[in-house]
Amino acid sequence: MISISKLLCGQTAEGDGLRYDDPDADIEQIREEKQKRPVVVWNTTRRCNLYCEHCYAGADLDPAQGELSTAEAKGLIDDLADYDVPVLLFSGGEPLVREDLVELVDYATDRGIRSVLSTNGTLITEEKAQALKDAGLSYAGVSVDGLQERNDRFRGQDGAFEAAVRGIENCLSVDLKTGLRYTITEHNAADMEDVVDLLYDVGVDRFCFYHLDYGGRGGDIADADLDDEAQRRAVNRLFDMTREYHAEGEEIETLLVGNYADSAYVVEYAEKELGEEHAEDIHQYLRVNGGDPTGERVADVDYRGDVHLTQFWQSYSLGNVRDRPFGDIWDDEWNPLLARLREREKHLTGKCASCQYQDVCRGSSRLRALAGSGDLFGPDPQCYLTAEERGVSAEPAD
């Protein structure tokens, strides 16, 4: 997760402590010692009231066999708390279809874990928003993937856009911090700015843009991913838009997720637009940030308790929390895949091996590399950097 508003405009926000080790940040940070533990995404259920084209979890309308019960979920939360997990992201499917969601948020909060929510927003009534807020929920990220017509087609339901905006309004009405989650594809890249403008008018000030990863149904629409030029345009536009908002005194928070070529590109952008000194400061922040977090600073537990290297990589599981506590699974570096991922710089091949930005990217998505070439340590096919930007004189024969 790369905070563009932080890097280009100097904005600090809650959560930066998990991305940057910045002792000078002027707001309360999550405690430093917890940053060593992963943020855990928990797919609380596979059920969902929508059917989105890009769903990495392959969510269904019907219940899936083997979901963790309420008591088991609390046992999981106990294990995560004992392991000092700093943040638990309640995700799905659609987490709000679980009748015990508020109870579980309350339980996690009591155990000292910061609770956040990833939702399609369509089921958030004002009463539900208030209950979640009272239970200690810190943040609700609501997925919207384009303006009304495009979003509804993408999400498989007419009215989904309006319902999501109502959900956002309900959160804001009870003072529950709420932001946008937006997965960029060639179908909706043109809507990005209009969606930001529209939701800013509603009261949203945090905008999180995801690159498409190729897990679950996301792999079925990989051909809708942006090509290199389109990615550069989209990311550039996001940089410019963030600065334009801030120049007007409207301090939106903007973030990019899922493609750490963005780390290199924001340094390149800053060199041209803000000068070398600012660019070097950004580069230093990003060195601390550490590039792609798969298998290290982010983990996923699915609805039946399987632990994954990232929420997008559902086809491989390290183990199951019904067999061993999460921390024992996560620390088991006897697993050669986990061990190699945590020292991936030694194994990267092709253009990643010689890239000058390896320290802030770390090869980006290993899942996309697998999908693209079948090579776990091959180049991420979504890398859009030129040879010059990577600091080499010519493209290698990958």
Add this chain to the structure above:
Amino acid sequence: MASDDDPRRKPRIDGSRQWEIFLRERSAEPMRHVGSVTAPSADIATEQATTLFDYAASALWLCPADEVRRLGGNDLAEKGRTESTGGAKTGVSQR
């Protein structure tokens, strides 16, 4: 969205099966569990496991997860039961 090709009307479960993976690095060592893959066929599961672990394995075994009988483990329900008020409303406790 009510047309015949409405994606919500299509089958949701793709028939994928979970396969536990066991790996032996050297012949003098025991087999060890290294996770699982989920794949629509045994051949694809084998291909996935090979891609992820072949470099480290002198031997690799795959076993359908639903054929494994598990005894013991991490009793999450027992850990969480004392605070539970609602019981299992959303699923069953077996894998």
